[in-house]
Amino acid sequence: MTGLIQFLTKIQTFELRIIAKAELKSPIKQDGNKPAYSLGHETHYYDSFTYKSEIRVLKDMALIDLVSLSDTSLKRELEQLKKLKDRFKLIWANFHEHYNEFKDEYPRNFIFSIQLQYLFIVNNLQSDYKDIYIGDEFVESLLDTLKIRDKFLSELVNEIDEIINPHETFEEWMAKQESPQQTEDVALEQPTKIPYNPEAGRPKFNHQFTGDFLKLLMTYFSEEHFVQLTALIKLDEQPITQLIFNGRGNQLADAFKQLYEANLIVGCNKAELEKWVLKHFLYSIRDKVNEYTEGWLSAVISSDTKVCKSPILEVRIKDKVPFLVPTLRNKKNSKY
Structure with missing residues (x-):
């Protein structure tokens, strides 16, 4: 299960870097020697294009690990992954509550306000946070890396869910209605599949x-x-x-x-x-x-x-x- 462990560790760990404010790409350079948080290395928001590919590869490795499990073990793992998805929903709610697209600078306690350190592992988070600058460049990078992590976690959950609960096509379901006896025989051998209706749920x-x-x-x-x-x-x-x-x-x-x-x-x-x-x-x-x-x-x-x-x-x-x-x-x- 090495692939799954690596994937889950990666998407739940944030590696903060502390750089001089003058190193930020933002043109606001006042007090350029002051320390600032950065996450640009973890996103493709500026110059890093490998992070997303790395998460994708780890997700594929996690999938390989999971499909080798028994049905019972796979279902247990899926439940745990769904709990992690719930934590991502919570961080998004917290993030949106404190996010403002018109801000250049955020409160120094921004990371604590959105509970990032409570919901995930945050390395290099400074206890004396009042001295660390948090600008919109950091917040936009955080937004980007959260999206990357959330995207591939959702893909993994959906892929596993489809393996456990495969959806038959609407055409397959209709064909079964024409052969009720065959449908009963198949039902004894396989778990019930949910018929797919392409019209359902469309706005x-x-x-x-x-x-x-x-x-x-x-x-x-x-x-x-x-x-x-x-x-x-x-x-x-x-x-x-x-x-x-x-x-x-x-x-x-x-x-x-x-x-x-x-x-x-x-x-x-x-x-x-x-x-x-x-x-x-x-x-x-x-x-x-x-x-x-x-x-x-x-x-x-x-x-x-x-x-x-x-x-x-x-x-x-x-x-x-x-x-x-x-x-x-x-x-x-x-x-x-």
């Missing part, structure tokens, strides 16, 4: 408001991707590729959340809405394309925490009728 948009909603989103997508977005929302046509939202990821997630809570999106629960967003969208900040993760989206869409400091829209109610209102776009000066 359905209230067509009365889709025009206004798409008009608000138009400036956030390229022309090509906006055409595919329109087909996705109006006709449920699957896009050729994932659609890139040119803005902060929580802005798009917050927009879908507001529509859902106003019953302008139906046909799914919030968890299914999160999976739909995860499947179809990416977002781009400072010309860097980012992926969503299950835990990150859950902290925005399923949590009641107020997380979006710069929403792109607001759903208001007048005479019991909802309507969409655009909000002013706040912009943070690019420093990288």
